[in-house]
Amino acid sequence: MSIVIHSQITAAVVENADAPQRDERRKALLGVRGLRKRHGDRLLFDIDVLEIATHSAYVLTGMNGAGKSTLLRVLGGLERAEIDSLRFAGEDVLRVHPYPRALRRAIVYVHQHPILFSTSVADNIGYGLVVRGFAPIAVEAIVEEAMAWAGVAHLADTDPAKLSGGEKQRVALARARVLQPRLLLLDEPTANLDGAAREQVLALIPTMVDAGSSVVIACHDRDLINLPGVQRLKLRDGHLEHR
């Protein structure tokens, strides 16, 4: 009995001892205030506050046309918007246009229909590392690990044009992962996938958070929305609800 009590106390102490570390890990990563996107006269959304914590996963839901993809593309620097203030990793990012280099390195957007170069799977995954000046031997090792992670090692030399939709999505995730993004923006990663292909993509997403990224996933997929530990954001009538 005393052993049980002792182990319970120990467990509680261990948990408390871990608490500051956990809090430390969940610091604010991205904080945006006053984010407005217009298409001509149409105000697509007007977001007061968007906050993303480190090492956290979010789903972004909303009706078709609510602006989910647009919001991810704005955060990824692929579209312009009006932004009153933006903090990233504790720093004020004053000049959002042009999109700051630090954000470009730290935030990676993965398109619903990834565009892959007509080279090989391995070259596609390593491309960003080559651009960032990694030595070929390092690129090879990182790409090999990423292909194993994504379950595409057997496709290393394949022309991406010959891949299925699920394989393409996994290659795109591996290509993003090797860049070790602080924030990963996934646009409907499981749309148009079913069966094993969908399950394989679903299984990769939590491991990206484990590896240190925060992830925001625009989706309608119930299984993604219900993944344990995932926080919910919803675009509704041009406003963002944190749920």
Ligand SMILES: Nc1ncnc2c1ncn2[C@@H]1O[C@H](COP(=O)(O)OP(=O)(O)OP(=O)(O)O)[C@@H](O)[C@H]1O
């Ligand atoms: N360049 C543009 N000019 C005008 N309107 C645009 C432009 N790009 C997107 N839109 C409109 O903005 C709205 C939001 O589009 P977006 O793709 O962000 O929505 P979504 O929530 O991702 O939708 P879905 O769930 O269908 O993918 C849509 O009504 C779309 O037609």
